[in-house]
Amino acid sequence: MRAAWYDRQGPAREVLTVGELPTPEPGPGEVRVKIAVSGVHVGDLGKRQGWWGSTMAFPRVIPHGDGAGVIDAVGSGVDPHRVGERVWVFLAQSYRPYGTAAEYTVVPDGHAVPLPPSVPYEQGALLGIPGITAHRAIFGDGPVGGQTIVVTGALGAVGRAAVAVARRGGATVIATVRRSSQGEQALDAGAHHVVDASTGDVVEQILKIAPEGVDRVAEVAFDTGIATDADILRYGGTVATYATGATDPAVPYWPIAFKNITVRFLSNDDFPEPANEAAAADLTAAVAAGDLRYPIASRFPLDRIAEAHEAAETLGSTGRVVIEL
Numbered sequence: 001m002r003a004a005w006y007d008r009q010g011p012a013r014e015v016l017t018v019g020e021l022p023t024p025e026p027g028p029g030e031v032r033v034k035i036a037v038s039g040v041h042v043g044d045l046g047k048r049q050g051w052w053g054s055t056m057a058f059p060r061v062i063p064h065g066d067g068a069g070v071i072d073a074v075g076s077g078v079d080p081h082r083v084g085e086r087v088w089v090f091l092a093q094s095y096r097p098y099g100t101a102a103e104y105t106v107v108p109d110g111h112a113v114p115l116p117p118s119v120p121y122e123q124g125a126l127l128g129i130p131g132i133t134a135h136r137a138i139f140g141d142g143p144v145g146g147q148t149i150v151v152t153g154a155l156g157a158v159g160r161a162a163v164a165v166a167r168r169g170g171a172t173v174i175a176t177v178r179r180s181s182q183g184e185q186a187l188d189a190g191a192h193h194v195v196d197a198s199t200g201d202v203v204e205q206i207l208k209i210a211p212e213g214v215d216r217v218a219e220v221a222f223d224t225g226i227a228t229d230a231d232i233l234r235y236g237g238t239v240a241t242y243a244t245g246a247t248d249p250a251v252p253y254w255p256i257a258f259k260n261i262t263v264r265f266l267s268n269d270d271f272p273e274p275a276n277e278a279a280a281a282d283l284t285a286a287v288a289a290g291d292l293r294y295p296i297a298s299r300f301p302l303d304r305i306a307e308a309h310e311a312a313e314t315l316g317s318t319g320r321v322v323i324e325l
Contacts, residue, residue, distance in 0.1 A: 002325075003102030004305045005062045009050035012309035016048070018302060021062075024098060024106045026075035031082060031112045033089055038100040038302075038323040039066035039125040040312045041157060043268065047093070048309065052247070058097035063305075064323070065093045066128035067100030068121040071112060078109045086121075087112040090128030090280065094269045100125070101305060103325055110273070113280045116288045122322050126157070126294045127283050133268045134161035135279035137218040137240040138169065140264055145170030148210045150232065152176045153220035154186045154194075157294070157320060158242060162218045163190045164292035165282055171216075174209055176202065190291060203231045213237060223249035226263075230255040242266040295319040 001023040006015040026032045044064050047054055068088040074080055089107050093099030098106065115124040137158070138144060149166045153159040154175030166173045167190040175191035177183060183194045195205045206214065213234030219225045219241040229239045230252050239261065256263065271279075286292040297319025300308040305323060312321040 001103040002302060003062050004302055005060050006048055007060050009048060009056060012048065012306040016306045016309070018305060021102070023104050026073055026078070026106050028076045029078060029109055030075040030106050031071045031078055031109050032073040032104055032106050033067070033069045033087060033112055034072045034104055035067045035100050035102060035325045036069040036121040037067060037125040038064045038325060039128065040064065040308055040321040040323065041066060041129045042312070043129050044093070044099070045309055045313055057095070060097060061093065062098045062102050062105075063093060064099040064101045065091055066125055067092060067105065068115055068124035069325070072104075074109075082109075082112075085112075086115040086117065088115045088124030088127055088284075089113070090132060090276070091269070101302065101323060110277065113284055116284070119287050122296055122299075123287055123294060125322055126320050127161075127287065129268050130157035131161040131283040131292070132271065132276055132279040133242050133266060134158045134218065135165050135282055136266055136271050136275055137242060138162055138166045138171070138216070139278070140240055140266070140275070141216075141238055141262070143169065144216065147215035148172045148174065150174045150176065150206060150214050150217045151191070152218065152225055154189065154191060155182055156220060159218070159220060160189050160294060161283065161286075161292055164286045166218075167192070168282070168286055168291055174206060174214065202228055206232045216240065221245055227252050227255075230259065230261060233259060233261050235259045236261070238262045238264060240264040240266060242268075297321060299324050
């Protein structure tokens with residue numbers, strides 16, 4: 001099969017190779033997926049670069065955790081009727097060496113989620129890492145109906161999904177953006193209210209909307225956001241954070257403690273499997289209903305995967321990058 005891989009960590013153009021590798025066979029409880037589109041996420045870039053202190057657990061890695069395509073073979077114990085099913089896959093390269101940047105990948109049966117015919121492969125290929133992270137950030141402590149939730153970085157990959165699933169879960173969603181030009185986009189993504197961080201005091205703006213404080217914050221930048229989160233959360237509220245700029249941030253301990261705020265730290269590779277299953281179901285419903293859509297900034301063939309990684313490193317929240325197989 002045609003595939004991309006790296007044998008050492010480093011810059012995309014220095015370590016990524018494209019060539020032929022043996023086509024994998026599904027083992028017991030696994031399915032093989034013929035990949036149509038492979039999604040690129042910052043987590044994939046980090047594993048390849050060695051960010052966050054990550055190392056290579058395998059001597060050779062086919063990158064990308066997310067993708068979409070068609071099941072073409074199943075292992076023992078899997079319903080053979082799944083062959084021919086359109087699916088999106090997640091955690092393809094989590095504790096496994098062979099991701100979706102290849103013509104075929106093999107994943108556990110439950111990590112290949114039926115993709116409705118109305119949903120393009122490229123949208124399915126972008127759901128996994130950011131969507132499941134977002135779902136856990138919103139629902140990690142139970143239902144959110146009637147709650148008020150702040151989603152920071154609302155137009156990022158995780159942020160868009162968090163806005164969508166929080167609204168669908170019955171919450172009032174306040175989105176924060178960094179520029180006034182992003183306000184309409186955040187509303188289109190499903191936010192009820194938008195706070196533009198460039199126009200003034202974010203705490204004041206949020207507390208005008210929710211005078212008693214908010215119930216939960218899905219936080220993209222723990223290092224710079226936690227002080228604000230402590231000010232806007234009600235007593236007993238929760239910060240669910242999945243990223244930080246500074247790796248060793250200062251924490252305003254007493255403001256958090258006095259309000260009995262819970263801080264939930266999230267890492268996508270290690271969520272409980274029931275949480276992954278619940279997220280997969282809700283994300284599929286959201287994308288099928290059109291409540292979650294990712295703008296596609298760039299599409300690349302597999303042979304140009306190094307360019308695709310470089311593009312993803314510089315895009316920010318302007319759109320997503322996909323590899324078309």
